Amino acid sequence: MTSVAAFMATLDVTIVNIAFPGIERSFSHDSLGDLSWVLNAYNIVFAAALVPAGRLADRLGRKRLFLVGVVLFVTASVVCGLAGSLGVLVAARVVQAMAGAVLLPTSLSLASPEFPVTQRATATSLWTATGAVAAATGPSLGGFLTSWLGWPAVFFVNLVIGLPMRIPARRLLRESRDQQGRLPDFLGAAMVAGAVAAVALAMVKGQAWG
Structure with missing residues (x-):
């Protein structure tokens, strides 16, 4: 079930591309340019x-954070599918990304x-392979659902994946934490996101803004 969650989060990296038109x-x-966001x-x-979310979960x-992430991801996916404006869609995608990072x-x-x-090496390999399969499946599945x-539908499909997976996860997964772990560097993460976003903004709006 944890691999299913990884599949869902990675799937949304590629599945939306084919739905862009x-x-x-x-x-x-x-x-x-605005739509590219x-x-x-x-x-x-x-x-x-990714890194701050992992540290916060520790x-x-x-x-606890896994179950919250599933609910948040599915909820944001529904908002994406129902979005009536680009601003709402992009904001929901941000929330979806934060939940996926958890x-x-x-x-x-x-x-x-x-x-x-x-x-454990075999288990990690299988978990990694699940993410690779999700990335490869995204365009094909997105094309099928869109047509x-x-x-x-590329957002609503997360309801079919996420909700059934959360039920056994709540019952079977065991809680663990690391009380001695360091708090995440939220400022550093915000700076990384802001820097990359600024580069993307320059590429998208550079010609229009001069």
């Missing part, structure tokens, strides 16, 4: 928040202790 048609009054917001925040409880490190931290030391049900 449909999103562009729905928000035709917005510029292509539907993709950029998730990738930038997801990458910048202190507060990995299972799911990835906590899923591995919760899975590893369940295996003997001699099998069948429209672009909101």
Whole structure:
């Protein structure tokens, strides 16, 4: 079930790409540069928040943060699918990315202790392979869902993945934490996200702004 969470979080890195033309048609009054933040917001925040989210889970409880991450990710996905404006869609993508950044490190931290030391390398390899499969599946699955049900389906699919997975996770996963672990560097993460966002903004708006 932890691999399913990793699959869901990684899937949204690529599945939305193929739905972008449909999103562009729905928000035709917005510029292509502005629409690009539907993709950029998730990738930038997801990458910048991974380490701080993992450290925060170490202190507060990995299972607790994992379950919160699942609910937050699914809720943000629903908001994305129902978004009536680009601002709401991008804001929901940011929340989705933060939740995905929680799911990835906590899923591995919760899975590893369940295996003997001699099998942990194999378990980690399988967990990593799940993420690779998700990234590779995203474009194909996104194309199928978009052509069948429209672009909101690439977000609603997380309901089908996330909600059934949370039920056994709540019952079977064991809580663990590291009270001696350092608090995450929130300022550093914000600076990383801000710096990458500034570069992306310059590339998107450079020609228009001069």
